Amino acid sequence: DTGVSQDPRHKITKRGQNVTFRCDPISEHNRLYWYRQTLGQGPEFLTYFQNEAQLEKSRLLSDRFSAERPKGSFSTLEIQRTEQGDSAMYLCASSFGGGAGNEQFFGPGTRLTVL
């Protein structure tokens, strides 16, 4: 079990550039989540996939954000025309099955800095 992995771990970009992050969940997990964490705050939910279907998007996810999970395996999160307010840690988590009590396993995160 290699756990949830995320790539890159750090990304520095200039305002207006596009960035893409990748998340590889635990292999048998059918659910995949993206969260965003800013300094001094807890993670905030962005979006969720069950297999390849994106089933919910938070109002935090503006039109500049898009996420995909082709074939229900890895997922990508793209931010277009980055803004300084996008600077944050982007966390990916995965779980198997449903139910409010299910444990989500988190990756190490991608820290984005927008200059």
Next chain:
Amino acid sequence: GDSVTQMEGPVTLSEEAFLTINCTYTATGYPSLFWYVQYPGEGLQLLLKATKADDKGSNKGFEATYRKETTSFHLEKGSVQVSDSAVYFCALSDPLTGANSKLTFGKGITLSVRP
């Protein structure tokens, strides 16, 4: 909407001291409650959970009891160690706000334990 409120931090204790970290919640339904921990340089990991009222979650000497009457899930440990130094997040998953089991987190609290 759902929310989680944690006591203000940071908290600094001496080794072997008693620890209490307060957490209260607001939820539409009957949520599952979690404590996640983030050790320095590592990703979030589940510490313990409780899925119904009066349940007690426990792990690594930490305990928390799901109190529906006070909407609380306070984290306790009888004797902390230096290795417990980390950021602790209280979180909930509310089945009535969606079957996706997304987590709503508190702001987190940093615990530092002195030798």
